[in-house]
Amino acid sequence: MHELSIAMSIVEMAQEESERCGQAQVLAVHLRLGQLSGVVKEALLSSYEMACEATPLEGSQLLIEEVPVEVFCPKCDGPRALGSIQWFCCPECGTPTPEVLHGKELEVVALEIEE
Amino acid sequence: MTTEPRLVEVRKNVLKQNDIIARALRDRFREAGVLAVSFVSSPGSGKTAFLEKTLTLLHSRYRVAALVGDLATENDAARLGRSQVPVKQILTGTVCHLDAAMVQNALDGWDLTQLDFLFIENVGNLVCPSSYDLGEDLRFVLLSVTEGEDKPLKYPTIFNSADVAVITKSDLAAAVEFDEAAVLRNIQAVRPGMEVLKISAKTGEGLAEYLEYLERRCSSSRAGAAASN
Numbered sequence: 001m002h003e004l005s006i007a008m009s010i011v012e013m014a015q016e017e018s019e020r021c022g023q024a025q026v027l028a029v030h031l032r033l034g035q036l037s038g039v040v041k042e043a044l045l046s047s048y049e050m051a052c053e054a055t056p057l058e059g060s061q062l063l064i065e066e067v068p069v070e071v072f073c074p075k076c077d078g079p080r081a082l083g084s085i086q087w088f089c090c091p092e093c094g095t096p097t098p099e100v101l102h103g104k105e106l107e108v109v110a111l112e113i114e115e
Numbered sequence: 116m117t118t119e120p121r122l123v124e125v126r127k128n129v130l131k132q133n134d135i136i137a138r139a140l141r142d143r144f145r146e147a148g149v150l151a152v153s154f155v156s157s158p159g160s161g162k163t164a165f166l167e168k169t170l171t172l173l174h175s176r177y178r179v180a181a182l183v184g185d186l187a188t189e190n191d192a193a194r195l196g197r198s199q200v201p202v203k204q205i206l207t208g209t210v211c212h213l214d215a216a217m218v219q220n221a222l223d224g225w226d227l228t229q230l231d232f233l234f235i236e237n238v239g240n241l242v243c244p245s246s247y248d249l250g251e252d253l254r255f256v257l258l259s260v261t262e263g264e265d266k267p268l269k270y271p272t273i274f275n276s277a278d279v280a281v282i283t284k285s286d287l288a289a290a291v292e293f294d295e296a297a298v299l300r301n302i303q304a305v306r307p308g309m310e311v312l313k314i315s316a317k318t319g320e321g322l323a324e325y326l327e328y329l330e331r332r333c334s335s336s337r338a339g340a341a342a343s344n
Contacts, residue, residue, distance in 0.1 A: 002212055002243035009129050017125050027120050031129075038245035038272045085271045087304050096307030100275070106246070108125045115118055 006039055006106070007047035011057050013108055018056070024113035028061040034105035035069050035085055069103030133247055136215035140222075140250025145340050147227035150333040151235065153249055155273060156257035157266075158239030161283040163191050164316040165257060166236050170198035172326055177231040177333075182221045184213040184238045191236070201225070212243035215250055231333060241266075245273040252336055259284040260293040264301060271305040279310045281325075286315040 010029060018026045029048075033041060041064055048062040069082040073090035079101050083091045088098060128134060144151045154162045166181060173179045180201040183191045192204035205213060205221050218235060227233070235251060237244045256277035258266055261284060267274045274280065280302050288295070295313075302309055312328065314321035 002210070002246065005210070006129055006246070009132070013125070013127060013129065017123065021123055024123075030122075036272050036275055038242060038276070085275075085305070086268045088275075088307050089304075096303065098275075098307045098309070106129045108127050108129060110125055111123045112120050113123055114120045 001043060003039060003043040004047040004050065007044055007051035007062075010048065010062070010108060011051045011055055014057055014060075014111055015055065017108075017111055018113060021111075021113055022115065023056075024115045026057050026060045026111050026113055028063050028112040029057075029108060030063050030065065030110040030112070032067050032105045032107045032109050033064050034067040034103040036100065036103040037106040039106060041066065065109075067102055067105045070101045071097045072099040072101050073097055074099075130246065130248075133215045136219055137248035137250040140215060140219060141252070143227060144233070144250065144252060145336070145343075147230070148337055148340055149227050149230040149233050150253070150329070150336050151233045151249075151251040152253045152255060152329070153235040153237055153251040154255050154257060155237045155241070155244045155277065156239060156259075156283075157241050157262065160239070160257045160259040160262060161316060162236050162239065162257055163194060165281070165283055165314065166234055167195055167198055168316040168322065169234060169325075169329075170195060170200045170202075172322065173232060173329070174198060174200050178229055179232045179234070180225065180230050181234040181236065182218060183236040184217070186211070186238060207238055211238055211240050212247055213237050213249060214247045218249050232329070241270040241273045245276045253278045253332060255279045255281050257281045257283050258298070260288045261291050264294050264297040267298070267301040267305045274302065274305045274309070277306070277309075279312065279328075280306075282311065282313040284315060284317075285313050285320050286318045 014026050014029050018024050052058045070079050071082050073080045075093050075095040080090050089096045156162050170179055182203050184205045185191055189204045192202045195202040203221050205217050254277040312325050
């Protein structure tokens, strides 16, 4: 369970950014979370609440956009959405492919602030 | 008067700090000409026995060292000390994985140019270590024959983050009716093209092929480093 330390990094990052915006109040943090990031959404949400306690971010929301896995299919020569992370092959032609284009994201994309 | 909330773009990787340190470590390993190999697995799959065997086999011909991660005990370092190579324990406390900063701190005072191989044993856990790059050149994921053939399907993320799968405790395969074909199929399903080794630290099965693999990787990474220098 490493979601708490990740939540703390998110809070820290958001705090730095809000300071850059003149101590603006953070209402929400928008996060992109890949299906292959190794982070569990539910655990991260409850850890986030804990990590926010007694910080200027207390009461803010973590809004998570889940990013599905997209692989590169060498046969179709293009990106393809993976059907299941238990089966790394092109959903159209069935060619196995280990090349992950998206799905490892763990990225703070934006802050919703009130000045 | 309250103003409307506004959206400020950030676009920053949460593990940016870890990734920066991991990249610096990778550069350091390359410049020093050392091959860094990490081991991840569930608790009890035989990481320490495998590492002990690795160190014993390599140390007559190569300069080898190891870092071992553990939550609370220094037993592993004591056990590995028998192989007579430098071993340092990283105690993570309650943290369930190693991160790049822990590796960097543990290497403090070590001259990497004096090494050919550095092994890093992660905490026994198939979930959390997958998020953290340690700067290693190769990540081995270990899976013992007693664990169940569907483990790769249950933990696709860690298998996806690793380079080589090692099936351990092969001497017990018959006793537990291990279905090797099913495991190989499951590994290839979550990581097509993944290299798979099968070993027994007890009987020595597969160790020759494993050493050959390590030596090949070591010399090719050296050749790559020499070409880029």
